[in-house]
Amino acid sequence: MNGIGLSDAKLQFSTAPTPFGVVDANAPKTETLTVTNTGGVPSGNLAVETKGAAFGVVPGGTCMNGAPLASGASCTVIVQFAPAAIGPVTGSISVSATPGGSASADLGGTGQKTVTLTVIAGGTGTGTLSVDGVACAAFPCSIAYKISDPNRSANVVQTPGPLSDFVGWKLDCAGTGSCSPKLNQDRTVEADYILKQYAIQVTLKNLRGTPGGSVTATSIPEGPELSCLGNVCSAQYSAGAVVTLTATGTGQTLFQSWGAECSSRFDSTCTTGALTGSFATTVSFRPAINYMFVSSGTIGPLTLGGDLDTADALCDSGARAAWLVNTPTSKPRYFKALVSTTTADARTRIDGSRGWIRPDGREFADLPQNLFDEAGASSPFQVFYPPNVTEQGVKLSDSSHLVVTASGSDGRALRDNSGLAYTCHDWGSGAISGSGFSQGLPSGGAGDWLDGIFSGDSCNFLVHVYCFETAQPKTALVANAPAQKRLAFVSTGKVLGSNGRDAADALCEAEAQQNALPGSYLALMSGANQTPASRFDLSGPPWVRPDGVLIANTATAFSTMPYNWLAPLNQRADGSYVVSGAPLLKTWIGSKALDAVSDTNDPNCDNWGSAAASGATSLAATRLSDNVDSGGSQSCSTAQAVFCLQK
Numbered sequence: 021m022n023g024i025g026l027s028d029a030k031l032q033f034s035t036a037p038t039p040f041g042v043v044d045a046n047a048p049k050t051e052t053l054t055v056t057n058t059g060g061v062p063s064g065n066l067a068v069e070t071k072g073a074a075f076g077v078v079p080g081g082t083c084m085n086g087a088p089l090a091s092g093a094s095c096t097v098i099v100q101f102a103p104a105a106i107g108p109v110t111g112s113i114s115v116s117a118t119p120g121g122s123a124s125a126d127l128g129g130t131g132q133k134t135v136t137l138t139v140i141a142g143g144t145g146t147g148t149l150s151v152d153g154v155a156c157a158a159f160p161c162s163i164a165y166k167i168s169d170p171n172r173s174a175n176v177v178q179t180p181g182p183l184s185d186f187v188g189w190k191l192d193c194a195g196t197g198s199c200s201p202k203l204n205q206d207r208t209v210e211a212d213y214i215l216k217q218y219a220i221q222v223t224l225k226n227l228r229g230t231p232g233g234s235v236t237a238t239s240i241p242e243g244p245e246l247s248c249l250g251n252v253c254s255a256q257y258s259a260g261a262v263v264t265l266t267a268t269g270t271g272q273t274l275f276q277s278w279g280a281e282c283s284s285r286f287d288s289t290c291t292t293g294a295l296t297g298s299f300a301t302t303v304s305f306r307p308a309i310n311y312m313f314v315s316s317g318t319i320g321p322l323t324l325g326g327d328l329d330t331a332d333a334l335c336d337s338g339a340r341a342a343w344l345v346n347t348p349t350s351k352p353r354y355f356k357a358l359v360s361t362t363t364a365d366a367r368t369r370i371d372g373s374r375g376w377i378r379p380d381g382r383e384f385a386d387l388p389q390n391l392f393d394e395a396g397a398s399s400p401f402q403v404f405y406p407p408n409v410t411e412q413g414v415k416l417s418d419s420s421h422l423v424v425t426a427s428g429s430d431g432r433a434l435r436d437n438s439g440l441a442y443t444c445h446d447w448g449s450g451a452i453s454g455s456g457f458s459q460g461l462p463s464g465g466a467g468d469w470l471d472g473i474f475s476g477d478s479c480n481f482l483v484h485v486y487c488f489e490t491a492q493p494k495t496a497l498v499a500n501a502p503a504q505k506r507l508a509f510v511s512t513g514k515v516l517g518s519n520g521r522d523a524a525d526a527l528c529e530a531e532a533q534q535n536a537l538p539g540s541y542l543a544l545m546s547g548a549n550q551t552p553a554s555r556f557d558l559s560g561p562p563w564v565r566p567d568g569v570l571i572a573n574t575a576t577a578f579s580t581m582p583y584n585w586l587a588p589l590n591q592r593a594d595g596s597y598v599v600s601g602a603p604l605l606k607t608w609i610g611s612k613a614l615d616a617v618s619d620t621n622d623p624n625c626d627n628w629g630s631a632a633a634s635g636a637t638s639l640a641a642t643r644l645s646d647n648v649d650s651g652g653s654q655s656c657s658t659a660q661a662v663f664c665l666q667k
Contacts, residue, residue, distance in 0.1 A: 026060035026091075029120035034094065037113070040101040040129030042168050048102035055083055055115045055123055056094040063089045063120030072111020074103045075127050083115060103131025106204055107170040132168040137201065138208040139163075139176060144258065145184025145213030150177045165203055173200045178211040183259035183296065187212040215258040220292070221300040222265060224251040232273040232305035239263040257295055265290045267303045274492075276306040277343040285343065304343070309497060310489035311344050311355075312376040312384050314423055314462050316410035318482035321424060321457060324359065324447035328369075331357035331447075335487030342411035344379060345489075354491035358470075360426040360433035362446040366470075367392055367431030374494035378409040382586070383569075386497040392431035393467070393599070401429070401466030401597040404499045404569050405587050407486055408462035416484070422459040422473060424483040429467035429599060434458050434474075444479035459483065465588040466597040501568030506666040507537055508563040508571060509593045510607060517608060517656035518631035521545050524608065528664030535593040537566065537666075544663035546610035546618045548627045553579035553614045556665055563665055565591040579614040589663060606652075606660045610636045625656035632656070 034054040043049045057063050065086045070076055076099070083095035103109050108130050116122035139149050139161040149156045151163050152175050165172070176199040180186045186196065190210040193199035201207040226232025235253050237246045239261045246253040257263055265282075266289050267275045275288045279302035282290035292299050315338050324331045335355035339345050345354055360366040367388065376384040383404040385391050390402040407423075408416050426443050428434050433441040434457075442457045456478065460470045511531055515524045524543035532541045544552045558575040565571060569587045572578035578585065590598040598605050610624025611617055618624040622637040635653040654660055 029057055029059035029061050029063035029089075029091065029117065031055055031057055031063055031066075031089065031115055031117060031120045031123040033115075033123050033125050037099070037125045037127055040127070042130045042132050043101050043103055044132045044134070044166070045103050046134075048100050049129070050078060050098050050100045052081065053097045053099060053113065053125065054094050055089070055097060057089040057091055057120060059120065060091050061119065062091055063117035065117060066095075066120075067116050068097055068113070069116075070099065070111060070113045070127070072109065072127060074101055074105075074109045074129070074131065075111040075113070076100050076102070077113075088117065089120070099127065101127070101129045103129065105131050105170075106133050106167050107131055130168050132166055135165045135167045135203045136206045137163045137165065137174050137176075137203065138206075140208065140210040141178075141213060142190065142210045143184075143187060143213040145215045146181035147184055147186065147211055147213045148179045148181070149211055151175070167203050170204045171202070172204075173202045174207075175200050176209050176211075180213055183216050184213045185216055187214050215260065217256040218259060218295045219254055219298045219300075220246070220257055220263055220265075220295075221252065221254040221298070222246070223300075223302045224248075224253065224305065225302055226273060226305045226307075232307075233267055233269045233275060233303070235303055236266050236268070237263055238266075259296065260294050262294055263292045263299070265292075265301075265303075267305070269305055269308070272308055273305040274308050276304040278303050306344070307377060307381075307495075308493055309375045309377050309495045310373060310492045311339065311379060311411075312407060312486065312488045313338070313344075313379050313409055313411045314407055314416055314421075315484045315487055316412055316414065318484055320482055321444045321479045322448035324357075324424070324444075324485075326361060326446045326448075328357050328359055328361060328447070331359055331485050334485060338411040338487065339489070342379065342413075344411055355487045355489050358427075358486040358488055359424055359447075360431075360441065360443065362433070362441045362443050365432040366425060366427040370488050370490055373488070373490040373492075375492075375497040376488060377497070378405060378407065379411055379413045380409050382409075383497055383499050391470075393429050399567075399595065399597070401599050402567070403465055403469060403597075404497075404567065406463045406465060407460075407469050411487070416462045421462060421484055423462055423486055424457055425460045425470050425486065426457040427470055428458065429471045431470065434471070442474075460486065463588075465590040467599040499564075499568035499570075501564050502562065502570060504561040505564045505570075506561050506575075507532075507539065507541075507566060508589055508663065508665045509537075509566055509591055510589055510598060510605070511543075511661045511664055512592045512594065512596075514659035514661050515608070516631070516659050517625040517636045517654065518629060521547060521628045524628075524662045527662065531593040532664065532666075535566075535595075537593055539666040541664045541666055543608070544614065544665050545608055545628065546616075546624045549617055551613075551615050551617050552609050552611060556667060565589065566593065566595055567591055581613045581615065583614075593664070606654055607663050608636055608654075608660045609663075612637065623653075630656060 034056045040049050078098050078100045081096040081098040083097045111127040114124040141159045188196045189199050192201045192207040193209045222235045243257045244255045246255045269275050278285045278290045281301040339355050356369045358366045370388050390399045435441050458471050459473045461468045513527050528541035528543050542555050546552045562574050563571050572585050612622040625636045
């Protein structure tokens with residue numbers, strides 16, 4: 021029996037699958053595949069299978085598991101791609117039967133997810149942030165990405181605000197460098213900022229050496245307390261903070277002024293305004309003691325005014341310009357010019373006050389009655405340091421600067437034989453008065469500072485005035501002597517130039533012992549090829565008067581020309597003061613200068629042994645601190661005082 025044989029069943033896909041492409045995880049994609057039995061007989065029961073978790077068969081196709089496919093027939097399979105991850109995904113599908121074999125095909129697609137990047141600016145500071153070049157307008161700043169590349173990252177760039185510092189990244193970035201978070205899932209990045217910290221520094225000043233007061237600080241927002249080390253107080257405050265500084269005296273001191281950095285220098289508080297940088301200033305405290313100074317400004321005698329109002333105004337304006345007072349100009353004047361008028365003595369202008377210092381902090385005088393030749397005064401003519409410093413702290417010399425006082429050494433108006441005061445027609449007021457006026461020597465000691473030179477008949481030149489504050493409490497004042505010191509005084513007794521230097525030394529020792537002064541003393545006199553200063557250790561402590569006044573800053577400064585003495589050596593061992601008058605008290609030294617040896621031009625009475633010698637050089641340093649070497653030559657047969665210095 022003959023016939024044509026039928027071919028076996030054979031399954032195959034009629035078309036190859038198309039790649040799914042990029043598919044969002046939240047929107048699965050399907051594709052319909054057609055399977056055909058190209059054999060001559062029906063296939064066995066079909067079995068459909070996919071590989072790859074992202075791929076699967078969904079209902080709707082006509083190829084049914086467990087059903088055969090007739091010869092030449094076709095059916096469909098619906099394949100779904102539902103990616104769970106980002107990036108390329110592969111898989112396969114197969115349809116098999118027995119008989120019929122197997123038809124298979126590769127599947128592929130790319131998974132995509134929506135990822136959110138959140139950017140935050142955190143901390144106490146501020147800054148700007150951009151993501152892939154796009155600036156964030158507000159925070160938190162969120163950007164959504166369709167991500168199909170698992171290696172995709174974003175570039176986050178931060179810029180701190182002008183008053184902030186970048187601290188570092190947090191959350192999905194770290195450190196202080198670049199930030200490029202990988203966008204394979206939702207990410208959050210925080211840039212941490214802190215406000216810049218600015219230093220507040222206050223340097224405390226006081227004429228008497230110690231800080232002299234305290235400074236506290238309050239701030240909005242609240243910040244730290246000031247920390248003080250010595251005379252410097254400081255703390256760190258956040259940018260934008262408004263800091264208020266408050267200065268307080270100790271009771272022994274008063275707030276005086278702030279530095280120029282403070283807008284209200286005379287207020288005890290100084291407010292910085294919102295900080296945009298460091299702030300440094302000074303605060304000055306003054307002793308609760310009156311100031312006195314010689315005016316840097318000058319005035320014509322005929323314009324002083326009969327009531328001295330113009331002179332007082334010169335003092336007051338100078339004090340305010342030098343920040344010596346902390347009251348507005350609308351307040352009463354606290355400084356008075358020490359000048360006599362036809363009807364009022366200069367001394368009455370400071371009655372009721374006590375204790376004066378110069379603007380450089382050195383003591384001038386304690387009691388008014390001790391400034392003058394007054395009965396009952398405990399220390400008549402007591403002047404500590406001469407009144408030769410202006411309100412600005414500048415020293416005036418005698419040679420070119422004279423001070424109007426119209427007073428004698430007793431502080432009363434000088435008058436002619438008829439009783440008229442020498443006040444230039446009462447300083448321009450038209451009152452009848454004597455011609456001319458007396459003037460003080462600013463570097464003078466007892467008496468000379470007030471009554472040193474008479475002007476003659478002229479009233480047509482400019483003069484300075486002494487200015488005294490009278491508003492501060494009555495504070496007892498003594499000279500503030502250095503801890504390490506040696507004593508010096510001018511002898512009460514005198515020695516002949518021919519009696520020998522040993523006699524002068526004996527005089528010094530005797531007067532020191534009589535007044536219980538410590539140590540041993542020598543006369544400041546030259547010897548044979550020996551300078552006066554060489555008798556003493558110039559590397560030792562400086563010399564002070566018995567009242568504690570420092571004569572010169574160092575022993576070398578005391579003995580070296582040009583002399584720059586701080587005060588005249590015009591106090592005796594018993595505490596009394598040498599006053600002006602004629603003849604001036606002279607002191608033997610026997611050489612041109614304290615650091616020079618005797619020679620023919622400046623002899624020393626043949627080494628203090630001959631009354632017939634040509635003479636010896638002397639000093640008149642007991643009168644002025646600026647004119648130490650003005651004694652001239654004296655006869656060796658005369659007796660003069662000597663300077664006595666502790667060894």
